[in-house]
Amino acid sequence: MNERPGNQLFDAYFTARDMREVFCDQGRVQAMLDFEAALARAEARVGLIPQTAVAPIEASCQAGHYDFAALGEAIATAGNSAIPLVKALGKQIAANHAEAERYVHLGATSQDVMDTGLVLQLRGALALIESDLAQLGETLATQALRYVATPLAGRTWLQHATPVTLGMKIAGWLGAVTRSRQRLQQLKPRLLVLQFGGASGTLAALGEQAMPIAQALAEELKLTLPDQPWHTQRDRLVEFGSVLGLIAGSLGKLGRDISLLMQTEAAEVFEPSAPGKGGSSTMPHKRNPVGAAVLIGAATRVPGLLSTLFSAMPQEHERSLGLWHAEWETLPEICCLVSGSLKQAMLVADGLEVDAERMARNLDLTQGLVLAEAVSIVLAQRVGRDTAHHLLEQCCKRAVAEQRHLRAILGDEPQVTAELSAAELDHLLDPAHYLGQAHTWVERAVAEHSALTA
Secondary structure, three states: OOOOOOOOOOHHHHOOHHHHHHOOHHHHHHHHHHHHHHHHHHHHHHOOOOHHHHHHHHHHOOHHHOOHHHHHHHHHHHOOOHHHHHHHHHHHHHHHOHHHHOOOOOOOOHHHHHHHHHHHHHHHHHHHHHHHHHHHHHHHHHHHHHOOOOEEEEEEOOEEEEEEEHHHHHHHHHHHHHHHHHHHHHHHHHHOEOOOOOOOOOOHHHHHHHHHHHHHHHHHHOOEOOOOOOOOOOHHHHHHHHHHHHHHHHHHHHHHHHHHHHOOOOOOEEOOOOOOOOOOOOOOOOOOOHHHHHHHHHHHHHHHHHHHHHHOOOOOOOOOOOHHHHHOOHHHHHHHHHHHHHHHHHHHHHOOEEOHHHHHHHHOOOOOHHHHHHHHHHHHHHHOHHHHHHHHHHHHHHHHHHOOOHHHHHHOOHHHHOOOOHHHHHHHOOHHHOOOOHHHHHHHHHHHHHHHHO
């Protein structure tokens, strides 16, 4: 009677259960029925319909009364979900209160029901996403502070660069999460608005009572009454989808970093382990980054869905043919993918397994070359930039050719030892002394997160 059969095999992996509940058939139908019940209350408040009609209408506005499979079949003929639902609602009401049936859906159009119903769903989705982002941010802030001084190789173009810290890398993830939280706060007033325009957006069927009813309806649904109906102005929805796309991309960045750090050759940071997690059907030794795969997968899929929303923006006149239809499953699917990505990100961030000793060994893989810049900068102040750069470049080449540590090469080079003592060279070639502002970046990212959370 409720859910139609569907493809559920991957839902638990790619989608959070609570988000799927928002956008399941029951969630969609209930949101549209909430609009119809609120419309009846608003019109009764204004005096357009009798107060006695409200209770019978409200009693029938329960999704459990309706056969979703039958509604699905009817949608194929009707062209949208509101037409068969309103018809079924009318029949439900008429069976118990024939008088009230005549006041159902008065002055509204199908798109009012569907779009406002969608906004109600998006309000629920937004609350879930904001909560998960806040929780993820708190976890990342904790981890950034924990590893604020843990050095590891910075990598540019996938090659060792200069030392960074794990805390600084985590702070980068945290900053992206914080900015997405800020964006959601900023767009919320634009997104959570009523859609109510009637047949062509004029509300002509409601006459002089149109605006009082519209205001009452917005109040009943706890939505804002916008400056005008937005039947074919879809920027609000696309803005929300765009921010979700940014969230998916930022989480994809987190997942990509984790997966690279988990590679056998690096083996520095790992997703949390659990029985049966990340194994192989044939290789007993495997520990695959299955959480990171969800983050990267969502970051890969969401842009294509988002392009559909952008492509559907130039809608025709006052009601679109096909472009509106293209949105119906697209934005909900983006929400579901982002929700699954967030759930996996929270699991990964909370249970990070860090091998600081491996990080230290990896930093020394190039035998001091990652700190050539540190020596060059100090030496440049004594012999000039070009001279210092050329000298260090030649020393690095010798270190590679002779397979010796850069410290030994520099110690044998008279032009270097004439300017830098052994103690200075030891200091300059210690990764812990060349971390720059890594600590500051962590503090700033955590402070911004805390300011938003307070």
